[in-house]
Amino acid sequence: MNTFHKVQYNNIYNVEWKKLVNWLTPVTLRKKKLLALLYALVSPINDLHTRFITYKKNIDYRLKINYQVCFLQAALNDRFDYTGRRIQIVRSRQFDPQPLFLLPENKPMVLNARPGTGKILYTKSETGQFTADFIIKIPASLQYDLSELTAFVNSYIVQCRTFKVQTY
Template sequence: MWYKVDFNRLAVLMLPTFLRKPLLVAYLQSLLVPIDSLYYKWSIFRNDNLYKVQHTGQICYLRKVLNDKLDVSRRRIYIGDGNRHKRQYLYTKGENRPRYLGTMFLWQNSDYADTGVDFIVYAPQEIINTSPYELKALIEFYKAGGKRYKIEVI
């Protein structure tokens, strides 16, 4: 490929054959160390960008990215649907609605359908404790715009 360059080999090949002595080759290779380190940084940057382009905000890709970065060996991070609980209202006498409440549960505000989250990221406690900012940054980078999420412990 055009981006795979061995600068040490290129320097030796560009040198005339009668000047290819070990001392001169070593001198040229020492001059190429800054260019080689810059090329190495560029290739790492390129591979990171290709990885980012290949993964989207879909649940399967988001789960793969989180597990690749944070839980490589055990791959325990997974993503579930957001809670979609309906709200139960208490009616007044003037509304002429039944007053029987039945069984009611108390939910957080993010657990309801109209103001709730779109997906929940389940992660182990040790990952949440050791790298919470990296976890949030990865989710924020890959999630689709306007989607809301919540992180919970497994």
């Protein structure tokens, strides 16, 4: 493998503007007043460069987060509970739905005929058709905005996944 491909460009965006001004100014013209003027002229570029580096770091951080539970949980804790890191993501329990039939359909129906032999009826939210794919557990003492949390999670998960926020 070529050594060119192994080179990492971690410092490609680092620019020291004062050094650059000093290097590009001829030695004979390097006076305090001229250098102060050049530093003043370069300061807006330095500000834009600092904003760019901050934006780049934010984008790099967002690109490292995906729909996997460990990354999403870390991102939620970074955003909403940085010190305690108490937010957890757990799988929701799903049960198979039990069909109920009407009498004119002539199908057998057993509803807890004898203890241990009948079927258990689950609520609509507990059956496999209507449950969330995962549950975000947040401590009750934590202050958060539900719409902000929902938008934050929706920006990272696959769109067909559903979730529920639960306090503990």
